[in-house]
Amino acid sequence: MKKMIGAILLTLSVSALAQEQGHLSVQTTVQKETVVMNENGEQETTLVPAETVVPGERVIYTITFENVSDQPAGDVVITNPISDNLIYVDGSAFGPGTDIEFSVDGGQSFAAANELTVDEDGASRAATVDDFTHIRWVMQNELAVGAQGTARFTAQLK
Amino acid sequence: MKTATKGLGLQFKLGVSVFALLVGQQAMALGTDAGTSVDNQALVSYTVGTVAQTPIDSDPAGNSTPGNGNPTTFLVDRRVSFTLVEASGDNLPVVNPGDTDVVTSFTLVNTSNAIMDFRLTVADFPGAVFGNADSGSPFANYRIRVANGDGAGGVPDLADLDYVDELDEDETVEIYVFADVPLTAQNGDFDNIELAAFAADDANAAATPGALDADLAASAGPDDPTVIDTVFGDAGNDGTEVAQDQWEVESADLVITKTAAVISSPFPGLLAVPDSVIEYTITIDNTGGAADATSVSISDVIDSDVTFVDEAYGVGQDISFDSGASFCNADAADADTDGCSLDAGTLVVGNANLAITVAGGASLTIQFQVLIPNL
Numbered sequence: 328m329k330k331m332i333g334a335i336l337l338t339l340s341v342s343a344l345a346q347e348q349g350h351l352s353v354q355t356t357v358q359k360e361t362v363v364m365n366e367n368g369e370q371e372t373t374l375v376p377a378e379t380v381v382p383g384e385r386v387i388y389t390i391t392f393e394n395v396s397d398q399p400a401g402d403v404v405i406t407n408p409i410s411d412n413l414i415y416v417d418g419s420a421f422g423p424g425t426d427i428e429f430s431v432d433g434g435q436s437f438a439a440a441n442e443l444t445v446d447e448d449g450a451s452r453a454a455t456v457d458d459f460t461h462i463r464w465v466m467q468n469e470l471a472v473g474a475q476g477t478a479r480f481t482a483q484l485k
Numbered sequence: 486m487k488t489a490t491k492g493l494g495l496q497f498k499l500g501v502s503v504f505a506l507l508v509g510q511q512a513m514a515l516g517t518d519a520g521t522s523v524d525n526q527a528l529v530s531y532t533v534g535t536v537a538q539t540p541i542d543s544d545p546a547g548n549s550t551p552g553n554g555n556p557t558t559f560l561v562d563r564r565v566s567f568t569l570v571e572a573s574g575d576n577l578p579v580v581n582p583g584d585t586d587v588v589t590s591f592t593l594v595n596t597s598n599a600i601m602d603f604r605l606t607v608a609d610f611p612g613a614v615f616g617n618a619d620s621g622s623p624f625a626n627y628r629i630r631v632a633n634g635d636g637a638g639g640v641p642d643l644a645d646l647d648y649v650d651e652l653d654e655d656e657t658v659e660i661y662v663f664a665d666v667p668l669t670a671q672n673g674d675f676d677n678i679e680l681a682a683f684a685a686d687d688a689n690a691a692a693t694p695g696a697l698d699a700d701l702a703a704s705a706g707p708d709d710p711t712v713i714d715t716v717f718g719d720a721g722n723d724g725t726e727v728a729q730d731q732w733e734v735e736s737a738d739l740v741i742t743k744t745a746a747v748i749s750s751p752f753p754g755l756l757a758v759p760d761s762v763i764e765y766t767i768t769i770d771n772t773g774g775a776a777d778a779t780s781v782s783i784s785d786v787i788d789s790d791v792t793f794v795d796e797a798y799g800v801g802q803d804i805s806f807d808s809g810a811s812f813c814n815a816d817a818a819d820a821d822t823d824g825c826s827l828d829a830g831t832l833v834v835g836n837a838n839l840a841i842t843v844a845g846g847a848s849l850t851i852q853f854q855v856l857i858p859n860l
Contacts, residue, residue, distance in 0.1 A: 347550070349538060353529050354547035355557040379704060379714045380523075381564035382516020382598050388557065390527045395549055400531040400538075407527040412517040412561070470531070478527070484561065485517050 350396035351403075351470070360385045360481070382484050385416060390478040394470045403466040405478045408434065412485050415456045419481035425464035429454070434461040515654045519563035519599035520713050524556035562714040565684045565701060566596040567603070571730035572659060575615040579735050581776055584666040586643070587624070589730045591660045591680050595652045599713075602685035602698045603649035605629045607662050610679035614731040619677040624664035624732065627678065631660050634695070648697045649682070664732070672736035672775055677729060684717075684724035700724070737778035737845065740770040743785075748854070759859035762794060770848040778843040782835035783851060791855035793827060803827075804834055805852040813839065815853070 358374040365371040377386045390407065394400050405422075409415055417440075420427045428437035431445055431454045443454035464478040517523070530540040542554035572590040580587040595601050609623035632641035634650025636658035649658055662680060670676075686698040701724055704714035717724045743765060750761040757763060767785070771778050787793050793815065798805045802812035804825050813834070819826035824839020826832075834851055835841040843849045 349541045349549050349551055350533055351529055351531060351541050352547045352549035353527060353541050353543040353554065354545065355525060355527050355543040356545060357525065357557050357559055377559040379562045379716060380559050381519075381562050381716045381718065383564075386523075386559065388525050388527075390529075390543060391547070392529055396533070398533050400533055401535075402537075403529060403531040405527050405529045407525065410523050410525060412521060412523050413525075484523070 350394060350398065350400050352393045352395045353405075354391045355407075356389050356391075358387045358389070360387065380484055385481050385483050386413070387419075387479060387481050390464075391475065392470070392478075393475040394472055397472055399469045399471050401469040403470050403476070404463055406434065406461060406463040407478075407480070408461050409459055409482060413482035414485060415459045415462065416481040416483055417456050420462050420464075420478075421480070422464040422476070422478040424467050424476065425478065426467060428463050428465065429459045430461035430463070431458040432460065437461070437463055515596055516564065516598040517561045518654070519561055519597075521561040522558050523561060524558050526554060526556040560711065560713065561598070562704075562716055563599045563701075564597055564716050564718040565599075565601070565724050566718040567601070567682065567684065567726060568592075568594045568596065568720075569660075569680065569682045569726040569728045571680075571728045573730070577615070577731055577733045579733050579775075580666045580670075582666055582670040582734065582736050583668045586663045587666055587732060588661050588663050589678075589732060591662070591728050591730065592657060593649060593652070593660055593682055593726075594657045595654060597684075597718075598654060600654065601649075601652050603652065604683040604685050604697055604700060605631075605648050605660060606681045606683075607678055608681075610677040610729050612677065612729075614675070614677040614729045617675040617677070617731060617733070620671070620674040620734075622667065622670065622674065622676070623678075624666055624670075624676045626663075626665045628663040629660060629680070630663060631658060646695070648685075650695060650697065662730070666732075666734065670734040670736065672734060672738045672773070674734035676732045676734070678731070679727055679729045681725060681727045684719070735775035735845070737771050737776050737843070738774035739778055739781075739843065740768075740773065741783075742768045742770070744768075757857060759857050761857050762797075762854050763791070763857065764797075764852055764854045767851045768848055769843050769851070771843040772846055772848055774845045776845050778845075779840065780835070781841040781843055781849075782833065785832045785834075787827075787830045787832055787855060789830060790857075792858050793832065794854040794856050797854040803853060804832075807850055808852070 357377040359377040360372055361375050362370050362372050429440050430437045431443050444451045445454045445458050462480055527543040528540045531538055539551040541551050544554035545557045548554035570592050572592045578589045607627045607629050611619050629647045630641035630645045631649055632638040632645050634646040635652050641661055652658055684701045686701050701715050703717050745763050745765050747755040747757050747761050748764045750756050798812055801814045803815040804813050813823045813825035815825045815827035817828055822838040824836055825834050
């Protein structure tokens, strides 16, 4: 079994070598909301690494992207599918300098959350968070050399 | 595939409404199975100049080479959640002294996001249940049984398992408690019991049923993201639930009285003198009892100074029941098999030939007559 894994890793690194490094570095981290008592005895929501996650809890994904090249990057679009095990938390998507759009058709088309509709039993209705399959952040301006951007959303584990 | 809310025709435009929907689902759904790895990976497309570049996929540690990223994952942990209630409400199982293997039942529902075993214990419960205090004289031989461990196959017998084995998510199991009622139990006694269920691991999985695994403990952080941790989401967050139930004892409560009255006398005034006839009335009173007294048999030694009056109430009618409602004949060795006999001065009313029942709340009178001989 270990040998097999080794072989797969080797294949990956060979193909990775074949691919040139791009202009952006992209990182996704996941954290969990947790409620703690602060020194004043008040409840405070803080973020901790998402290690022990059980159904009903919320996780926060943070996507960080940085222009690591010597040229500005334009038309930057971050696309993130939403896992089947997660429900997007309404209104949670966040991204400075971006327009946030959603898809209800597996990422084929995107629109603002309040413009999406779903066909159901021959009738069209407004889409809900249950319907969202993808989120994307469309940067309004180009990403300058060395500049960094952040996109974030919260989802609840089903 | 995303699951849409079908057929409700509702539109959630307000965040508040959507939140309510989510909370509803959280309470209802068992949730994603423990052990599921949830992946997330962003893809960033961009142009340099006007030339579209190969999109770059994200990585937990950052990635800038197309195709070289990895999903950001977390492992779904085990949320232990279950309920235990007694199954019959306050519709109390009523038992009689001396009954064996009397039974009552509880219902356990596994609302965890994992298959679970449950260890079970039962004990006498000294507190009140359904407003009825425990009588302090516990039944004997409490035994817990679960049909096949998971209720498949219905009501268990005493050969079944005494723990819950491999209970699926959202599955319900009936747990039965058997006991023996002591002969000393009194009418109106209550025996209160408490069943406790402890969440247990299921390392054996469904493939190897028939073994109770160790009790679960809540994982103490920091956890290993590659291992399924345990969070107690049950009432009290302790992986333990208890429920009480009760048996009520119903018993016959017989009071026997015997009175004598002179019914004929050679002199005025019904005096008990030679040649007087005395009628004995035996009353078997079960008006204080809740259960029928069955196979009642009365044995009475006739004093040697008096003579039993044969056929006092008519031909073959030596003994009168309920003031003449029926009769029987007190012959030697109950030769006529009507249930009454008179042998060597001992009168017996009720035997294998005559099963006398005194219903709960009722009474029975038996009468016979003796003569004071004129020696």
